Amino acid sequence: MTISEDKYEAVIGLEVHAQLSTITKIFCGCSARFGAEPNSQTCPVCLGMPGVLPVLNEKAVEFAIKMGLATNCTISEHNVFARKNYFYPDLPKGYQISQFEHPICKNGRVEVETDGEKHTIRINRIHLEEDAGKSVHDEDFVDAGSSLVDLNRCGTPLIEIVTEPDLRTPQQAHAYLSLIRQLVRYLRICDGNMEQGSLRCDANVSVRRKGETELGTKTELKNMNSLRNVENALTYEIQRQVSLLESGRTVEQATLLWDPSSGTAQIMRVKEEAHDYRYFPDPDLVRLEIAEDYVRQLKKMLPELPAVRRQRFMDQYGLPEYDAEILTSSRELADYYEQTVKIINDAKLVSNWVLGDVLRVLNDKKIEIKEFPISEIRFAELLKLIREGKISSSAAKKVFDVLLTSDKSADVIVKEMGLIQVSDDSAIESMVKEVLAEYPDEVNAYKNGKTGLIGFFVGQVMRKSAGKANPKIVNSILLRLLSP
């Protein structure tokens, strides 16, 4: 951080759009699935044909309320949908159905942590709206100077989550956004995929001298399609604004597009070009009344949320905060962990393996835990063999690798590969004796105080047993036989 930046602080507010993963669109029966053939998931309603009317998808309402509850919002009893009017080729009706004066959720808050410090971020509102289609310009199949429109996305339900200007650093913005992503995934209301655009973030940012209470002139940043982009774009923009002020110039209110490849932001439009959206209540939709009872019901149905689950993992399983944090990073991973623990009841052993080998495989293969080939039962069987001393941990890693590609149980694999650990004391003892006989010099050296050689003897016994001897037993027999 430069000195001039040290004199300033940034004020950041985020607007996050999350595509709700309902089966159908928000106002018609078309599929809302991502990635279909362009314009194949459309009907007269989402195409804005003359004479059509919207009918609200109640699932979208349910999802929005869940997000409101998860972020400690008040859920509005009376809801009004409004039209946001503007012309664009990917907006078939010439207006977007959204909420304006009466959003579905209001006045929430969440907590994020950066550098060991907790920050409360207030949520101004969460409102429901429909997504627009997609204009395609830069693809090979589009003639220069023309645009094509894909309306598959048009009418996909969105929630827009708007914070108060409570964020102060790009790191906090990163932490907030990753929390929001984690929440929507826990709630299973959005897949949280920023690259595909199912989670999108715009930022409003201004800077002011530390100690000031008035807000500086803000700019709006768009097109940041990853957590890292959000952080980088904010860092860039804060720096730009500070430099302007430091050189005696002023910040102009504008909307900027982040360009990740150049690491800079381009001005898209200035204040004078701002739209007048002429919001007014949509007369095609009746008021949406949300009963308190319904909200209570949904509240009961909410899953255990990440912060609570993390704390429980620490309390119940005695895990360190770091382990608990990672294990609860996704609902599915936490479920996988808990299911496995339920079977073999060894919280630490499971945690070590999940944090180690399981996550390594997930990272290497770039897959999610739900695509992980080893079920909790088969995983627990493997861990059980370790705990009971039937296989060594090095043998266990071999079995683990086979489990990834085979349907066989750990038991069968161990037998087939001949990896059963020899825990028979007499068998091990005779091997130990053989080794000691083979290395009389080393035995003497050990007895003269070079006790570090114990590792060497263990290694030799293990080699003799082709890795099958239980190292703990080997160790104890060695100690006994070598003791004076």
Add this chain to the structure above:
Amino acid sequence: MTLREYVREIKRGKLSAAESLQSFQKKCDEYSHLNAFITLLNERAMQRAGWIDEEISRGADPGPLAGTIFAIKDNINIAGVRTSCASRILENFNSPFDATVIRKLTDAGAVFIGKTNMDEFAMGSSNENSYFGNVKNSVDESRVPGGSSGGSAVAVAAGMAQAALGSDTGGSIRQPAAFSGVVGLKPTYGRVSRFGLVAFASSLDQIGPLTGTVDDAALILGVISGHDERDSTSSREPVPDFHSFINRDIRGIRIGVNRAVLEKGIQPEIGDRLQKLTDYLQASGAEIVEISLEKTLEFGIAAYYIIATAEASSNLARFDGVRYGYRDDRQETLAGMYRSTRQNGFGEEVRRRIMLGTYVLSSGYYDAYYKKALQVRHLIKKEFDEAFGKVDTILTPTTPATAFAMGEKISDPLEMYLSDIFTVSANLAGICGINVPVGMDASGLPIGVQFMANAFEEGKLFRVADFVEKNFK
């Protein structure tokens, strides 16, 4: 012959739908200069009529409107048929789906003879705002037929169809019905599904029948009413047997009248006729009650033209040249394409209303215009609520004057808008209203009166209007 009588004969095989259609088609030929239709569905209608006849001959029941010949306003979608809304911008637009009312009429056995001319996007009171040319009043061809459902009114008045569907946003069924001497019903908001009706002002629009008799309107309303899951604003209110309100007396019916109406500069003959009718109703056992319509008459038009244009400015945004309809391809930029498409695609009145509506919704003006208009709308509703606490139905003229001459008001929009003074408030309040012909003025032009009743009380309208139609001379 009423529609019920006709359907009975069709079902008995005494009349053939195909032959009946032919005779109506002949009338369409004969009166083609009235320009009541934008599209005639000759072959399609003939196939359909033939099918109805076959069904009957094999003993099936095609429904309560078997073989009836309908004209449909050209802002109501029929699958595979052009829906132009009398606009250049939709000159070549074929709808891919049926409106709910079309599906219901089809299920009831109706035959569609054609799509009727109208004011562009239902904006107008004279049918002079059509891209496809004026419609002439069949009673006097130098006169306008009223609007915006002018083609539907003339189709019924001139016998080119047995019945028609129109849409009524501020009087667009009742006013042309009055000018053309037919019955026109605007049902309660939410009574009839709007799905498939090209929206002008969504909170005011309602589809309704134009017919030769009150009983015909009752029969048709029974068919097209009811909740539609594709229209969130359609009501779940039960649909009564409207026929039970036909051929009844009016003893004890409380009818609200308002003396101030007569001071609103209405044509004296209309005032006279209204007075005679009031006396007659009283003599027939009705109770005449003076009520206040002060706010309605004072602010109705102003509130209506703000709310209707605001909604229209948004509803008509979809006609942008991108996906369907007319597009000006000569433009280099997107903004240029939008501007030119809409400049050339819409007529003057439509453009005027889009501008008005855009203005009243603009930030900085919203509170002064749109919000204020909503407040006025609320007051008008309250005024009607109070009135309907005292009366069953309210009687007013339908229009201040009988059909005016073509060209007479087209250059003075404000004057034109005032011809809706008695009709707009039913739309603002969401209640129902009906026009019944009650005679002629000195030039032989039809005079119509309007009965209004509270929401979902169309039965009361049918009862008094049917009584007037059959007894008042």
